[in-house]
Amino acid sequence: MRFTAEVKVMLKDGISDPQGQTIERALPALGYTGVGEVRVGKRIELKLDAEDADDARAKVEDLCDRLLANTVIESFEVEIS
Amino acid sequence: MTSLATPRVGVVLFPGSNCEQDCVRSFRALGAETEMIWHGEKSLPDVDLVVLPGGFAHGDYLRTGALARFSPIMTAVEEHAAGGGLVLGICNGFQILCEAGLLPGALRKNVGLKFICAWAELRVENADTAFTRRAQPGQVLKVPINHFEGNWYVDDETRERMVANGQIVLRYTANPNGSLEDAAGITNDGGNVLGMMPHPERACEALLGSEDGAVILGSVLDTLGLSSATSGVR
Numbered sequence: 129m130r131f132t133a134e135v136k137v138m139l140k141d142g143i144s145d146p147q148g149q150t151i152e153r154a155l156p157a158l159g160y161t162g163v164g165e166v167r168v169g170k171r172i173e174l175k176l177d178a179e180d181a182d183d184a185r186a187k188v189e190d191l192c193d194r195l196l197a198n199t200v201i202e203s204f205e206v207e208i209s
Numbered sequence: 210m211t212s213l214a215t216p217r218v219g220v221v222l223f224p225g226s227n228c229e230q231d232c233v234r235s236f237r238a239l240g241a242e243t244e245m246i247w248h249g250e251k252s253l254p255d256v257d258l259v260v261l262p263g264g265f266a267h268g269d270y271l272r273t274g275a276l277a278r279f280s281p282i283m284t285a286v287e288e289h290a291a292g293g294g295l296v297l298g299i300c301n302g303f304q305i306l307c308e309a310g311l312l313p314g315a316l317r318k319n320v321g322l323k324f325i326c327a328w329a330e331l332r333v334e335n336a337d338t339a340f341t342r343r344a345q346p347g348q349v350l351k352v353p354i355n356h357f358e359g360n361w362y363v364d365d366e367t368r369e370r371m372v373a374n375g376q377i378v379l380r381y382t383a384n385p386n387g388s389l390e391d392a393a394g395i396t397n398d399g400g401n402v403l404g405m406m407p408h409p410e411r412a413c414e415a416l417l418g419s420e421d422g423a424v425i426l427g428s429v430l431d432t433l434g435l436s437s438a439t440s441g442v443r
Contacts, residue, residue, distance in 0.1 A: 139317075143362065144387070146322045195279070198272055198308065200315040201362055 131176055131184040134207045137197045138169035172196055184208045216241045216433035219256030221286070221302075223248040223266035223277050228299065228410060232262045235413040239427050248280040257433045258295045259286050261302030263355070263408060273316060273358045274304035283309055295339055295429060296402040300356055303394075303404030312397055312404045313371065314363030320387030324357040328418070329407055330382040331393045335375040338396060339432040340403040343424045349382060350421035352407040359406040360387040361395070371395065379405060 139145050147168040155163050178184035188206045197204040218241045220232045233243045244254055248266075253259065266277035277283070283305075290296045290311055298306040306312040319325060331352055333344040344350070363371070368389060371377055379394030386406075394405030409422030 143317070144320070146318050146320055146360075146387075150322055195275065196271070198275065198315050200307075200364075201317060 129178060129180065129184075131178050131181065132209050133174050133176060133184065133188045134209075135172040135174070135188065135192060135196055136169060136205045136207075137172065137192070137202050138167060138204075139201055140203050143201050181208050216258065216430045217256045218243045218258045218260060219246045219253060220244070220260045220262055221246045221248055221282055222262075223264065223280060225266045225268055226262050226264035226301070228263035228301075228408065231408070231410040232260050232299070235410040235422065235426055236260075236430075238413060239423060239430055241430055246282060248277070248282045251281050251285065253282070253285045253289055257436075258297060258429055259289055261286070261296070261298040261305050262410075263300030263302060266301055266305060269301070272308070273301060274306075274308035277301075277305045278309040287311065290397075290402050293399065293401050295432065297340065297429065298402070298404040299408055299410065300359075300406055303406055304358060306402060306404045311402050312395060313367050314361055314389075314395070316358045316406075317360040317362050317387075318358050319356070319360050319385070325359070325385050326355045327353065327385065329354045329385060329393065331379045331407060332382055333378070333424075334380050335378045337375070338378055338400050338403070338428075340394075340396070340425055340428050341378055342431055343428040348424070350379075350409075350412075350424055351419040352409055352412045352422050352425075353419075354385060354393075354407045355411075356386070356406055359385075361392045361406075362389055374398065376400075378403065379407070 148166040152166040185208050192204040218236045220229050222229050304316045331350045333348045336344045336346040376396045377390050377392050380391040381393050384391045396403050409425040412419040412422030
């Protein structure tokens with residue numbers, strides 16, 4: 129079967145995120161207040177062949193571990209549909 | 210043996226590398242033989258030191274070094290390192306070595322989100338390595354930096370072990386990028402793999418503003434000369 133996977137890659141909690149911080153600092157200049165804890169990550173979409181949804185998830189998680197995320201500093205979430 | 214063999218340096222060329230000629234020029238000027246190695250090769254030629262040069266291998270797509278670590282040559286580089294062979298990763302090469310797991314940690318975007326192109330001062334914290342034996346302990350070297358992702362990170366446990374082992378070999382005297390431990394250059398457990406963000410190959414001629422990079426590159430050649438003298442293999 130053909131599955132669609134959405135992968136969300138974020139810097140781990142506790143790892144400073146200079147991009148998020150920079151965006152956060154820009155917001156008051158645009159008149160936004162009360163907005164904070166900005167974190168920037170990546171969303172990766174892909175399609176793959178797999179036996180079933182569990183198989184698809186296992187394959188994509190393996191892909192994330194090996195390539196799509198650097199697990200020293202990043203975490204990932206996988207959604208299969 | 211009647212004479213010592215000339216150290217042989219292999220410089221890996223990835224699509225997107227841009228410091229490989231600087232490495233070749235500087236190592237040759239210091240007396241080494243050099244060979245360029247295309248990243249698509251599956252085995253290394255007969256070399257004593259493998260250099261992963263700076264640049265933007267594979268466009269740095271996804272993450273710096275993330276795709277380069279899967280270049281065919283990298284399996285041979287990993288085997289070379291596993292056998293105790295010397296590996297030097299400079300700038301993008303350092304990032305590739307971290308992605309490949311040959312060095313601990315990862316390189317994040319610089320604090321301040323600026324691409325930094327500037328001179329940096331590096332203090333030699335450990336002069337008893339294959340890459341720093343020409344330096345005096347505490348000697349300060351003037352070497353340029355040229356990067357956007359030089360902000361080294363590693364978990365606390367590994368960090369403490371590396372500090373205790375003297376693996377934080379080079380520290381910035383003024384941290385330009387947020388790097389943990391002010392680290393500019395680190396080695397692996399075995400001390401045979403060094404990654405550094407600054408570019409020693411660009412600081413080997415007075416005309417370029419500094420010859421201090423030759424302390425690093427020359428140290429490696431000294432190490433290779435010593436090992437060939439003691440082993441008599443080459």
